[in-house]
Amino acid sequence: MRKAAIFLTSVILLASLGISSAAAPSSQVEAAALDVVIAGGRVMDPESGLDAIRNVGVLGDKIVVISEQPLKGKHTIDARGLVVAPGFIDLHEHGQEPRNYEFQARDGVTTSLELEIGTAGVAAWYAKRQDHSQINYGVSVGHIPVRMAVMHDPGGFTPVGDAAHRAASPAELQQIDADIERGLRSGALAVGMGINYTAGASHGEIVDVFKVAAAHGASVHVHLRYNGPKEPHTGLAAIEEVIAAAASTGAPLHVVHITSMGMKDTPRLIEMVEGARKRGLDVTTEAYPYPAGSTAIESAVFDPGWQESQDVTYKDLQWAKTGERLTAETFEKYRKEGGIVIIFSIPESAVRAALANPIIMVASDGMPITGSKVHPRGQGTFSRVLGHYVREEKTLDLMTALRKMTLLPAQRLEKRAPMFQDKGRIRVGADADITVFDPNTIVDKATFEEPLQYSAGISYVFVNGVAVVREGNLISGIFPGRAARAPISQ
Helix, strand or coil, X not given: CHHHHHHHHHHHHHHHCCCCCCCCCHHHHHHCCEXXXXXXXXEECCCCCCEEEEEEEEECCEXXXXXXXXXXXXXXXXXCCCEEEECEEECXXXXXXXXXXXXXXXXXXXXXXXXEEEECCHHHHHHHHCCCCCCEEEEEEEHHHHHHHHCCCCCCCCCCCHHHHCCCCHHHHHHHHHHHHHHHHCCCCCEEEEXXXXXXXXXXXXXXXXXXXXXXXXXXXXECCCCCCCCCCCHHHHHHHHHHHHHHHCCCEEECCHHHHHHHHHHHHHHHHHHHHHXXXXXXXXXXXCCEEEEECCCXXXXXXXXXXXXXXXXXXXXXXXXXXXXXXXXXXXXXXXXXXXXXXXXXXXXXXXXXXXXXXXXXXXXXXXXXXXXXXXXXXXXXXXXXXXXHCCCCCHHHHHHHHCHHHHHHHCCCCHHHHHCCXXXXXXXCCEEEEXXXXXXXXXXXXXXXXXXXXXXXEEECCEEXXXXXXXXXXXXXXXXXXXXXXX
16 A cells, blocks of 8 residues: 555656656656656666666655656666666575575565475465565465475475375375465465475376466466486476476466476477467476576485486585585485585586576575575576676677566566566556666676675665665665565455
């Protein structure tokens, strides 16, 4: 209600002054008492295609004017030489905690979403973050945590007991579907699913979850059942399973981190997505800009046979805590201990193929920060795309990159969660989630050796009209982030 009231008030005020919100004389806009003016920047809006020098006026939590003429407000930012873009939307970030939000804000992210693993308790998840978040936040109801709760699995982040390995009973299947539906009625943005972590889940169980999602217009964000080149357990076979489930149920499908599922066969998986879309299916996918994945070593991903099925071996695994590459002995030791490993399995050619494709979104798959070592993707994904792959490698152009990290993620969610119609855009009436960066200097600093480093070249980040990054520095003690949530129906 507050957002709508501020925007309506600003529109009435501008109209009473005889002002067009697209271009207004400075003296009149000054009277409108803008809170923030972002002056003289290169405004890039992936929805309209606008790419021009403009002045952007913010009132409250909304963009209320975009003008070629000068504007005046309470605070003016000189954005000459900088790009003014929609705030980045990360569909896939597991680290939904204050420390992760700090790194994401410094990487230009204004909305961080946990849509793969998700949660079993949607209402409690949102309540925990209310009034305590620097950036916007949102979650799916997750098949993994729901299955863990129903089957009393002792695992933490991923299952290690019955939820990983056993087929669910008819009563358990019924409870899983009921709990997922409850989560959707509680405003979950989507349904999360990690079939690779729940090897005991039958094809029928997966299809039934898709049916529940379809009934609520919710996309299913899926970590595929298999990855790697060895038949019959290939990424291609795995993507066939979920495209079939989407086709038969009508549920929208989103395939997470397609490069780590397809590896050298990534182009073929991309062709499957493109072919499904051409034939009318609502299928999307995402990728991160790194040649390595990361997950829990104790998970079902590393059950016997993992080396053959994934075409990797011990030396391709890095223990996140120490940075050491593993051996047969250390693998067994750390698997009993439990923790995060980094898996060097993705060819650079697969990364480039995904980033060059205009329909594939950018998402980090960032991990919770529990120590000094973690995969760098949660800290540097968006700056790495813009700095390395746009500016240096020229794998894709700047507007395409911005579209992949702003508009496309918003469009993925806006049918179920209409609030996303006002995100991922720089236009009058859109939420004032704005990232201002220098295209000549933006760069990721996080590395596999030293992952906890802020990105550089991002000058300002606004979340709901409030600066959380100013002149390249994180502003502490302010929490303008809000719940990104679907309508509650229970």
